[in-house]
Amino acid sequence: MNLEFTNEELAFQEEVRSFFAEVVPKEWLTRVRAGLRLEPKELIAYQKALAERGWGAPNWPKEFGGTGWGPTQIYIFESEATRAGAPIQFHQGLELIGPIIFTYGSDEQKKRFLPGIINADDWWCQGYSEPGAGSDLASLKTTAAKDGDEYVLNGQKMWTSYAHVASHMFVLARTSNEEKRQQGISLLLVDMKTPGIQVKPIDTMDEKHHTNEVFLDDVRVPVNNLVGEEGRGWGYGKVLLDRERMVSAANAIHIQQVIDGARAAAERLIAGVPLYKTPTFSSKFAQLEIEATALKTMVLRLMADAAAGVDSGPRGSMVKLRWSELYQSAMGLWLEALGPEAAHFRGLENTQAPSDMPYAMQGALYSRVTSIYGGSSEIQRNIIARRALGL
Amino acid sequence: MNFDYSGEQQMLLDSVLRYGLDNWSADKRLACLKDLPSNVTKSWAEMADLGWLMLSIPEEEGGLGGTPVDVMALMEGIGRHLIPVPYVTSCVLVPALLSGTGETATEILEGIGLGNIRAAAGFLESEGGFDLNYVGLSAELSDNRWLLSGEKVHVEDGGDADWYVVSARTAGSIMDSDGISLFLISANSPGLKVENFRAVDGHTHSRLRLDNVNATLVGEKDQALMRIESAVDRAITAHVAEAVASMEMANAVTLDYLGTRRQFGVSIGSFQVLQHRAVDMAIAAEEARSMMLHATLNLNADPVTRKRAVSAAKTRVGQTGLYVAKQAVQLHGGVGTCDELIISHHLKRQMMLDTAYGQADYHRTRFANVS
The missing domain is CATH 2.40.110.10 (Butyryl-CoA Dehydrogenase, subunit A, domain 2)
Incomplete structure (x- = not known):
């Protein structure tokens, strides 16, 4: 039992880190931290940069144009993306229809549609x-x-x-x-x-x-x-069940970006003292970091299961559920950190407002949907009760 | 990166689980508790024969030199069956305090490993809360002998100890990090008054009053705090593993009950509100297990990483452990509050584990302030 990466994995980490240092512009940072999707043209540019490097589909097998990476490499890739302020890749092609096409689609469909997903032409x-x-x-x-x-x-x-x-x-x-x-x-x-x-x-x-x-x-x-x-269309969604733990895992790894956003906002001074050093805020922030640590370790265990070819049971559902809760509370804390100015959503005319002003509020509002979409938290609980607890 | 036990670790866990089932299972528990001291003594001797007491003692001091993961495996067995032995105190905390400090310590460690000696450690003082640097108990050197005077308000598992390791102030003032030293005192030293307290979970703790008690310095004078913190972090992490296993057992027992108990003509596990509660309890146990791994695998990291990992685990496992145990009682309904069911024993142990070395809020603050 150990947490260490092998030398090969460390070398891969270096490679990924230098790639991200090149391709991630600074103006994405606040939106990415707030968990907001970038503009389509930005996401397309990002996807094209990944595709050019051969990393367009980290979770796909090689024969369909994917990287063929194992879970540890995917973990390293997402962790480095998180560190660098890179967004989550747009998932509806890559994680939803792509895998269905390469599993159930005709050769013609594979030939026509899979490349377009990876290189963002479609x-x-x-x-x-x-x-x-x-x-x-x-x-x-x-x-x-x-x-x-x-x-x-x-x-x-x-x-x-x-x-x-x-x-x-x-x-x-x-x-x-x-x-x-x-x-x-x-x-x-x-x-x-x-x-x-x-x-x-x-x-x-x-x-x-x-x-x-x-x-x-x-x-x-x-x-x-x-x-x-x-x-037979309903049944094809089943192929995603086993894959969705990786999607949940990627989201959960990126939770650190939201926490960094809240922490940066808490640099605001209160009577000369940074907010993050005041007892109440520091305590709430610590609680968030601790729960995020639990989530990240759950993800590591999920990855280890995947690497060993072991079924994770309902751990993917658990990660999705806890991730959405933590994202929501982190955005709440971020807004709290903005203090009275959290009320300023957008600057009107004759206003000097930072261009990233609306993002924290937008993220806080957007975050509500994450416990609803992709199987609401209540549906996730039904799934866990049935699949894991046999109730 | 991997989270699997080695074959040997799995065997150790299996044998502790088997031992717990044979000797401390839920249906035997009430009978065991009726004559607790002799049953603990019996278990202690058996655990000594099995070699478990010397697990974390270094090889050069008569032990097996076990790793934090080895200790975690053993503690999972203890926690699952709530075996009320002072293992963490005598076999994890004290060895971490004493190892490598010289002959006297080595003799005591050998005795602990063989089951001939039990030892406990006292740090906490009135008005100091759980702060390990709050040390007012005085140590004076007189005729080349150390004489200790003062009080330790709580000594975890101090009840049957033959020896106490205590922190004392040898320099500086009451909250200074420097100027703290560790001493060994024999339980029957003149001038030492030991008051024992039974806890709700079968453990026995003590309060020590010292009046010019003859003591032996262990380790470097004035510089003991780092050693104390590191040893207490090991004890906490072992307790965390115990708590996680107890949570998982409480969940298993509760899940079984949801399937068998019938009300309104159906099994109560068919109610969605109870299903969702059971799911939240399962998630809590998953989080706790993750924190256990995080703390255990960072125990030998640099002090800042270690302290943050241990305090994070102590916080979250305290919170989730109490949540699970309280909900387990709740889902059992009235019978959940009875001595006869194991569930109430899990709640009591979770409460005590949360309290030991600082509750969740204390450790959340420590986590935030570590630098």
């Missing part, structure tokens, strides 16, 4: 949730009716993040009505330029446009864009 969004299908996704109503060599999509998708940017969308739609609701659902790959797709922004409390409603009105999709078999 941007994918996820057409899963609907107005009546949130946590209960199997109740989705969007239909795909076969008409010759095309499917005709009709319905409404909701919470479709970055649909306004995306070139493609992967859609779950009902191709038949079966007794079991999870059956008869198919997975289709849709070009966003197809006629009949209308994207409407959803205004969210953080005043940042990231999510949308998507209306599908007689959208015609070639049958070649069906992934796997018709009616």
Whole structure:
């Protein structure tokens, strides 16, 4: 039992560290620390830089253009990204549809779509949730009716993040009505330029446009864009279950950026003393750091499990749940550190305001969604109760 | 980087678990507690025969030279079955204080390892809280003999000790880090008054009053604080492993109860509110286990890293341990409060483990202030 890296791993760490020193601009820092996504063009530039270095898909096998890295290398990579102020890679292509395509897709689909995900020529969004299908996704109503060599999509998708940017969308739609609701659902790959797709922004409390409603009105999709078999789409999500621990792990590693953000804000002087040195704040900050230490060690154990090919059980769900809680409390502490000026969201005319002024508040507001999306904390608890505790 | 026990460590853990099940299992516990002193004495002798008492004593002082991970493995077994022996005090703390300080210490360590001697250590004084640098007990040199006078308000597991290691002020004033020295005193020294207190978890602690007690200096004069802090960090980390194993056992017992207890015509584990509580308890235990590993694997790091790791673990394991034990009682309902069920014993031990060497809040402050 030990925490040390091997010499090879240390050399890799050096290599990654010098790469990040080159590619991460300083103006990203506050947004990254606040857990906010960068602008699409910034994320695309970042992804392209990674792809050029051969590191575009850290979690993918080599044969599909990934790095083939093991868990320890991925841990080192994300830790160095965190240190350097780099963002999390945009995950909907890389972590959601990419792995489904390379596991279940046709050779043609792999050839057409996988390179575009890695080199950021394509941007994918996820057409899963609907107005009546949130946590209960199997109740989705969007239909795909076969008409010759095309499917005709009709319905409404909701919470479709970055649909306004995306070139493609992967859609779950009902191709038949079966007794079991999870059956008869198919997975289709849709070009966003197809006629009949209308994207409407959803205004969210953080005043940042990231999510949308998507209306599908007689959208015609070639049958070649069906992934796997018709009616089997629900099951393909299972491949992600085992992978999502790595996504949760990456988020959890990046929690240090939020903590650094709160700590930097606490340099503010209170009667000549930095806020972080005052007893109440220092105590709350220590609590946060301690809980983050527990989370990081949970991630290390998860990585060790993955390296040994051992099932982590529900540890991925636990990490997701605790990460979202810690992100939220860290943003709360960051706002508290801003003091009275936390009330200043944006400067109006004739105001000298720092350009990164809104980010802490935006992050604090945005953070609320992290315990809701990707399986809410309550759904995660249901999963853990069932899978780990047998309840 | 890996978190697996070696084959030998796993064997040690397995044999302590087997020993605990055979001798201190939940169904035998009440009977054991009725004659606690003789059962502890019996276990102590058996543990000596098994070689466990000499685990963390260096080889050159008659021990096995075990690592922090070895100690962690053993403590998991002790915690799972709540074996109320003074192991951490006599076999982890005292060896860390005494090892390498000379002949007298070596003799005592050999005796501890063989089970012939029990020793405890006193640092804390009235008005000092859990601060190890708050030392007012005086040491005067007279005719080449050290004479100690003063008081130690709490000596963990001091009840049956044959020897006490105490901190005393040999220079400077009451809160100075310098000027603290360590001394050995025999339990039957003239001028030493030992008052014993039974705790709720089966352990026996002491208060010491010293009036010109003859003592032997151990280690370097005036410079003992670093040694004390390092030794106490080892004791805390061993306690953390005990607490984690106790949490996991409390969770297992509670989960079993959720499956068997029926109310409203169904098993109570079918209620979502109780399922989610059980999940939070499981997450708490996962966090605690992670903190245990973090502290144990940093015990031999530089002092700043070590102190932060140990205090972080002490804080989080104190919080999560109490959470789990209290919820375990809650989920059992009325019977959870009974002596007859093991659950109440886990709560009492968690409360005492949190208290030992400073509760969660104390260590959170230490974590924040370490530099």
